[in-house]
Amino acid sequence: MSDEFVWWQKGVIYQVYPRSFQDSNGDGVGDLRGILSRLDYLEWLGVDALWLSPMYPSPMADFGYDISDYCNVDPLFGTLAEFDELVAEVHRRDMRLVLDFVPNHSSSEHPWFQESRSSRDSSKRHWYIWRDPAPGGGPPNNWLSQFGGSAWEFDERTGQYYYHAFLKEQPDLNWRNPELCEAMLDVLRFWLDRGVDGFRVDVIWHIVKDDEFRNNEPDPDYHPGLAPHRQLLATYNTDRPEVHQVIEKMRSVLNEYDERMMVGEVYLPVERLVTYYGGEGTGVHLPFNFQLIELPWHARVLGDAIERYEGLLPPHGWPNWVLGNHDNPRIASRIGACQARVAAMLLLTLRGTPTLYYGDELGMHNVPIPPDRVQDPFERNVPGMGLGRDPERTPMPWNAEPRAGFTSGEPWLPISEESGHRNVESLRADPTSILTLYRRLLELRRREPALHIGDYVPLAAHGDVLAYRRRDEGARYLIALNFGAEPGVLDLTGRTGCGKLVLSTHLDRDEEDFDCRVELRADEGVIVKLNE
Ligand code: GLC
Numbered sequence: 001m002s003d004e005f006v007w008w009q010k011g012v013i014y015q016v017y018p019r020s021f022q023d024s025n026g027d028g029v030g031d032l033r034g035i036l037s038r039l040d041y042l043e044w045l046g047v048d049a050l051w052l053s054p055m056y057p058s059p060m061a062d063f064g065y066d067i068s069d070y071c072n073v074d075p076l077f078g079t080l081a082e083f084d085e086l087v088a089e090v091h092r093r094d095m096r097l098v099l100d101f102v103p104n105h106s107s108s109e110h111p112w113f114q115e116s117r118s119s120r121d122s123s124k125r126h127w128y129i130w131r132d133p134a135p136g137g138g139p140p141n142n143w144l145s146q147f148g149g150s151a152w153e154f155d156e157r158t159g160q161y162y163y164h165a166f167l168k169e170q171p172d173l174n175w176r177n178p179e180l181c182e183a184m185l186d187v188l189r190f191w192l193d194r195g196v197d198g199f200r201v202d203v204i205w206h207i208v209k210d211d212e213f214r215n216n217e218p219d220p221d222y223h224p225g226l227a228p229h230r231q232l233l234a235t236y237n238t239d240r241p242e243v244h245q246v247i248e249k250m251r252s253v254l255n256e257y258d259e260r261m262m263v264g265e266v267y268l269p270v271e272r273l274v275t276y277y278g279g280e281g282t283g284v285h286l287p288f289n290f291q292l293i294e295l296p297w298h299a300r301v302l303g304d305a306i307e308r309y310e311g312l313l314p315p316h317g318w319p320n321w322v323l324g325n326h327d328n329p330r331i332a333s334r335i336g337a338c339q340a341r342v343a344a345m346l347l348l349t350l351r352g353t354p355t356l357y358y359g360d361e362l363g364m365h366n367v368p369i370p371p372d373r374v375q376d377p378f379e380r381n382v383p384g385m386g387l388g389r390d391p392e393r394t395p396m397p398w399n400a401e402p403r404a405g406f407t408s409g410e411p412w413l414p415i416s417e418e419s420g421h422r423n424v425e426s427l428r429a430d431p432t433s434i435l436t437l438y439r440r441l442l443e444l445r446r447r448e449p450a451l452h453i454g455d456y457v458p459l460a461a462h463g464d465v466l467a468y469r470r471r472d473e474g475a476r477y478l479i480a481l482n483f484g485a486e487p488g489v490l491d492l493t494g495r496t497g498c499g500k501l502v503l504s505t506h507l508d509r510d511e512e513d514f515d516c517r518v519e520l521r522a523d524e525g526v527i528v529k530l531n532e
Pocket of ligand 1: 202326
C-alpha cells in the first residue's frame with residue numbers, strides 16, 4: 001500500500017535557511033559548501049527532503065526574497081556548479097531537494113525591472129504593475145505594503161507608480177502578462193532540468209491582484225498590536241480567483257516531469273487555504289497549513305482544528321503540518337522548552353507531510369537581537385513591535401565553541417547564548433535530549449506506514465490531553481499528548497485495546513505495558529503500539 005504514496009507524502013521536509021546553516025569560507029554567512037558538509041547530519045537525523053530558502057543572486061534587501069537573477073546562485077552562497085554538486089549529493093543519499101520559487105516579485109535590480117522602469121513604452125513595461133497617480137495625485141489606491149506604508153512607489157522618470165506588496169525594492173510581477181508568465185515558467189523548467197524535486201512557492205496567494213484595483217476595506221478587528229498592513233482587509237490585492245489559473249500553469253510544468261511537487265505559502269483561513277489544492281492535478285500539492293503556528297497551544301483547540309482541517313480536504317488533498325519557519329517566532333519560544341517536545345511528537349505523528357525548521361530539532365529559542373545588529377527590513381520599517389524575524393534566523397549551533405562551529409568569522413546574526421549546551425554535538429551525545437527525541441520520532445515514522453500514511457482517528461481532546469489513533473492495514477498506534485504542566489490521566493477502557501508504550505517525549509518509558517489507561521506526566525506525550 002505504501003507504494004501508492006509518493007515521497008512528498010511519506011517523507012519529512014527540513015527547511016534550511018542557507019545564510020544560517022553552515023559557513024564554509026569564514027564570511028559569517030552560510031553557503032552551499034556548508035550545506036554540503038552537513039548532509040551527513042541531515043541523513044543521520046532522518047529527514048527526507050531539504051527545502052532551501054533562496055540562494056539566488058540578490059541585493060539582499062529582504063535576504064534573498066528579492067531576486068535579481070532567477071537562474072543562478074549568488075556568489076555569497078556559491079556557484080551553479082556547487083549547486084549541481086549539492087543536488088547530486090542529496091540524491092545520492094536518497095533525499096530530495098526543494099527550492100524556494102519567488103514568483104510574486106523580483107528585486108528592483110532585476111534587469112527586467114530596470115528595463116520596465118526605463119520608459120512607458122518599454123517592451124517589459126507590463127511585466128510589472130504600473131498605474132497612474134490617483135486623479136487628485138497620490139497613490140492609485142489604498143493598498144498597503146506588508147512591510148509598512150503604501151504599497152505604491154512613485155517613479156519620477158515615467159510619472160507612474162509601481163506596486164510592491166513587500167519592500168519597494170521588491171516590485172510585484174504582473175502575472176496577467178503572458179510573456180512574463182512564460183518567462184517565469186521557464187525558470188521552473190531551468191531548475192527542474194537541473195534535477196530539483198520541487199518548489200516552495202513564496203506568497204502564492206498574492207500573485208494575482210484585482211484587475212480593477214479596487215480599494216480595500218478597513219478591517220473592523222484590527223488593533224494596534226497587529227502589523228500596520230492588517231488595518232485593511234486584503235480583499236483586492238490577495239487571493240483573487242484568477243490566481244488558480246496561474247497555479248494551474250505552474251502545475252502543468254511540474255506535471256511534465258516525474259514526481260515533482262510544489263508546496264505553497266498561503267496564510268489564509270483554512271476554508272480558503274484548501275481551495276489551493278485546486279482540482280486533481282491542477283493545484284498546489286501542499287498548500288502550507290500553518291495552524292500549529294497560528295492557533296493557541298491548547299489540546300481542545302488543536303484537536304478541533306485537526307478534525308476540521310481533515311474534513312475540509314478535497315478527496316485528492318494530502319494534509320501537511322508546520323511548527324516553524326523563518327518568518328515566525330521559534331516553537332520553543334512560543335510554548336516553552338518542555339512543550340516543544342510535545343510539539344515534536346504532534347508534528348511527527350499527525351497525518352500529513354511535516355515540515356521541520358532548522359534548529360527546532362535542537363529546541364532552539366529565539367535569540368534577542370541588539371538594536372545595532374538588526375538585519376530584517378520588517379523590524380527596520382516597523383520597529384519595536386516584535387515583528388522582526390532575525391531572532392528565529394540565527395546560526396545553527398553545531399558545537400560548544402564560541403562561534404558554535406557555524407563560522408570561523410563574524411556571524412551575520414548573533415549566535416545563541418544557549419549554544420554552549422544546546423548544540424548538535426552535545427545533544428547528539430545525550431540519550432534524553434530533544435534532538436534524540438526528534439531522531440527517534442523520525443525513525444519510527446519512517447519505519448511504520450501507519451504513522452506516515454495511516455488514517456487519523458480522533459479519540460479524545462479534553463482538559464490538557466489530546467489523543468488520537470493512526471492506523472493502516474498493518475498496525476495501530478495510539479498517541480496521547482499532555483499539553484499541560486500538571487500530570488494527566490487518559491482512560492480509554494472499552495475504547496481501545498492493550499498495547500506497549502514505544503516512545504515517551506521524556507525518553508525513559510520504552511516497552512511499558514499499556515492496559516487502556518495511561519498516566520501522563522507534566523508536558524509528556526507518548527506513543528503506544530496497540531495489539532492487533
Ligand atoms: C515570504 C517569505 C518572507 C519574505 C516575503 C516576501 O513570506 O517567507 O521571508 O519576506 O515572502 O518575499
